[in-house]
Amino acid sequence: MDYRPFYCRMILKMNIDCNGCYQRISRALLQMRVFSLAELDSHMIDKRHSRVTVTGAFSPQDVAIKIRKRTNRRVEILDVREASPADQDRGPGYMP
Template sequence: MNIDCNGCYRKIRSALLQMQELESHLIEKKQSRVSVCGVFNPQDVAIKIRKKTNRRVEILDIKELEAAGQEIAGHRPSQP
């Protein structure tokens, strides 16, 4: 999505902060990219951002967590 001004940035940020299912988010203004983490339906998040900003939203990549006990996204399980 195009994030060309601070107003767009604030609208996206407020939309993301209202979503309880998101654990964290990262808004990269220069790359026009928003990354979110949590347990959610990606289409629902895209729709909510679209309604809030009135901008086209495209889902670029979806990564799902692996089963417990395996290394996940660079994080190692704690050692006993």
Template sequence: MDYRLYCMTLRMNIDCNGCYHKIRRALLQMQELESHLIDRKHGRVSVCGAFIPQDVAIKIRKRTNRRVEILEVREAAPPPPPPAAGGGGDGGAGHMA
């Protein structure tokens, strides 16, 4: 399956500390997630990583037994390639002898 880097925002009902910890434990157990952010005040959960968005939402729903609503799915930009090794990159132009 083709996994791409995504950042996804979910809406969940986070009523109490128990709910928060249940969601947090479920997120920490998921190997495909690189990072997560739980916003208790607004009831939002943001996750980033290489995954299929619908599959992650279903897993969270099953593990927490809570309704999950996908608000936004963004494809994350891949990291920039490292600079090429060697030389200054300008080919010696502007060098005075």
């Protein structure tokens, strides 16, 4: 199977129990933005609902695997939608 990067918005379900878990996930995402081939434009961590939203040009399976390895947390992909870079300007709560 060939997984090519495309601009998308992916919603992940992760176990975020405490502030340490939140910081670990945030740090992993920020490191991926700097050192990875995946172009992550933005991310949002919703601690209350244990969800992480990532937007950018990447392969969803690869990003989920990298997050799982870096955080040592179970990752479940809930939704992957194709998005356009213009959708990023509409605010953090906007979902097409």
